[in-house]
Amino acid sequence: MKKFLCLSFAFIIQGICSSQTTKKALPCYDLTEVLKVEPTFLYKPHLDASRSFGIKLLKDSKTMQKYINNGKFHKINKSGKGYRVQKLDYSRAWMLSKGKIMLEKIGARFNKETKGSAFTVSSITRTLEDQCRLRKINTNASLGISAHNYGNSFDISYVRFNGVLRYNSKLEIALERVLKYYYDAGRIYYIKERQQSCFHITVRNY
Numbered sequence: 001m002k003k004f005l006c007l008s009f010a011f012i013i014q015g016i017c018s019s020q021t022t023k024k025a026l027p028c029y030d031l032t033e034v035l036k037v038e039p040t041f042l043y044k045p046h047l048d049a050s051r052s053f054g055i056k057l058l059k060d061s062k063t064m065q066k067y068i069n070n071g072k073f074h075k076i077n078k079s080g081k082g083y084r085v086q087k088l089d090y091s092r093a094w095m096l097s098k099g100k101i102m103l104e105k106i107g108a109r110f111n112k113e114t115k116g117s118a119f120t121v122s123s124i125t126r127t128l129e130d131q132c133r134l135r136k137i138n139t140n141a142s143l144g145i146s147a148h149n150y151g152n153s154f155d156i157s158y159v160r161f162n163g164v165l166r167y168n169s170k171l172e173i174a175l176e177r178v179l180k181y182y183y184d185a186g187r188i189y190y191i192k193e194r195q196q197s198c199f200h201i202t203v204r205n206y
Contacts, residue, residue, distance in 0.1 A: 037144025046189050046202040050150035053096055053205055058127040058149045064092065073125070073151055074100045082111030082118050083156075084163060090134040091123045091148065099152040102187060102203045106156075110178045118162055119175055122198055123148065123155040147202045155198040175199070 039047050055072070058064050067073045073094040078085050083103065085093055095103070103121070110119055126134070126148040147153035158172045159165060179199060182188045191200045 039144065042191060043147075046147040046153065046191070046200070047145060049189060049202050049204045050147040050152055053098075053150060053152055055096070055150045055152075057145065058125065058151065060127050060129045064094070064125070064127055067151065068094060072096065076100055076103065076121075076124060079118070080104055080107050082107030082109070083121055084118050085121045085124070086157075086160075088124065090130050091126045092130070094125050094151065095154065096151045096203070098205070099154065099203045102182070102201075103154060106178055106182065106201075109181070110175055113178060114171060114174050117171055117174075119171075120157045120160040120163070121154055122157045122160075122196075125149075125151045125153075147200070152205075153200065153202045155193070155196070155200050157198050158192070159197045 055067065056063065058067075064073070074097055076085060076093040076095055078093075081104070083106070107118070111117065126146060128149060131146060131149065156175065158175060159167050161168050161171045176192070176199070179188065179190045179201065183190060187204055187206055189202045189204065193200050
């Protein structure tokens with residue numbers, strides 16, 4: 001009887017573990033549904049620019065790690081001249097080389113124009129799994145493919161400067177002036193996202 005109970009308990013534990021493993025293995029998104037979502041006219045250039053780098057859609061951590069291991073993605077420092085990266089819960093501090101260089105250039109130019117100020121980077125590269133987790137707490141997160149899913153996009157808050165969350169029209173104007181400079185130079189696309197209080201920036205494959 002004791003042996004029977006032990007065996008029964010072992011099967012129950014195995015079943016629970018197996019169920020949990022299967023549950024973890026399933027993606028939290030439906031790729032078919034994600035691909036059906038058409039980008040807006042304003043957002044399409046961002047996606048076209050993202051896809052031009054030859055990076056496959058970042059579905060999960062495994063896909064992301066592959067690009068890190070082969071040197072395609074580069075680590076973004078927590079801070080640099082003119083910028084700081086906030087704690088990232090739903091994105092990862094890695095980007096393509098041109099993305100990293102562009103972020104550093106934007107930061108340095110902003111720092112110079114504002115005589116020492118720094119902006120805050122609020123989001124960088126996301127996998128589809130990251131995006132799915134984000135959507136659970138933020139309904140404004142993209143339902144379809146995002147430029148963040150290719151490693152060449154990042155968001156800059158326009159309400160957090162020098163580590164302080166407070167509206168500053170002078171610094172916001174200075175930041176947009178820097179972004180417009182690089183936009184006019186054919187280096188980036190950017191959108192002012194009012195619901196997220198950030199500028200969404202996508203680096204072009206120049």
